[in-house]
Amino acid sequence: MRIDILTLFPEVCRVPLSESMMKRAQECGALDLRIHNLRDWTTDKHHIVDDAPFGGGQGMVMKPEPIFAAVESLRTNESFVVLMTPQGRKLTQTLAVEFSARSHLILVCGHYEGVDHRVHEHLADAEISIGDYVLTNGAIAAVVFTDAVVRLLPGVLGHEQSAADDSFTGGLLEGPHYTRPAEFRGWRVPDVLLSGNHAEIAAWRKAQALQRTRNNRPDLLRDNPPGLSS
Numbered sequence: 001m002r003i004d005i006l007t008l009f010p011e012v013c014r015v016p017l018s019e020s021m022m023k024r025a026q027e028c029g030a031l032d033l034r035i036h037n038l039r040d041w042t043t044d045k046h047h048i049v050d051d052a053p054f055g056g057g058q059g060m061v062m063k064p065e066p067i068f069a070a071v072e073s074l075r076t077n078e079s080f081v082v083l084m085t086p087q088g089r090k091l092t093q094t095l096a097v098e099f100s101a102r103s104h105l106i107l108v109c110g111h112y113e114g115v116d117h118r119v120h121e122h123l124a125d126a127e128i129s130i131g132d133y134v135l136t137n138g139a140i141a142a143v144v145f146t147d148a149v150v151r152l153l154p155g156v157l158g159h160e161q162s163a164a165d166d167s168f169t170g171g172l173l174e175g176p177h178y179t180r181p182a183e184f185r186g187w188r189v190p191d192v193l194l195s196g197n198h199a200e201i202a203a204w205r206k207a208q209a210l211q212r213t214r215n216n217r218p219d220l221l222r223d224n225p226p227g228l229s230s
Contacts, residue, residue, distance in 0.1 A: 109138030
């Protein structure tokens with residue numbers, strides 16, 4: 001997969017995406033990551049990328065010209081353009097799986113009060129938000145989006161079952177995990193995990209996942225009723 005990130009703050013993306021699994025993805029050839037500064041597509045000597053909004057109001061709006069120029073210079077027939085915006089569809093594990101099947105993603109990172117709406121209307125194939133809150137700039141969201149998608153690519157994770165066992169993949173949050181020592185400060189690991197009975201361990205983990213989901217994210221059970229019996 002190739003991912004091009006268009007942002008005013010390349011280093012915000014470059015540093016976290018050069019570590020851990022993202023570094024591994026690039027080293028093994030699963031990911032071709034290219035991070036670009038949108039100012040490189042401006043045509044004035046001051047590299048201006050924003051202007052005051054028509055109709056008045058606070059803040060500045062990102063101009064359409066450099067965004068269109070950047071995307072059009074990178075886009076191919078296989079490209080899919082994603083605009084990172086608080087107004088977008090909320091990113092879920094299901095969406096991350098869908099995006100991981102694409103061969104080329106172009107991520108456009110908003111900033112200031114947002115981007116000229118003609119980018120939404122005529123350039124973006126999808127608008128994605130990582131949650132119901134506002135960030136300083138879309139580069140942070142692009143890092144989260146990239147991590148969520150790339151870790152699903154074959155060969156990125158150390159164990160292929162890891163992605164299948166993640167929270168949200170089966171409609172529930174993941175249950176608790178324990179490791180050595182079996183007792184720490186008087187707190188023991190549940191006996192079932194030490195039993196060696198794989199069927200009982202699987203049943204315990206499923207029950208714990210359901211309980212954690214009920215406690216922390218009951219909305220997942222409302223939105224995905226089959227998870228109660230699966």
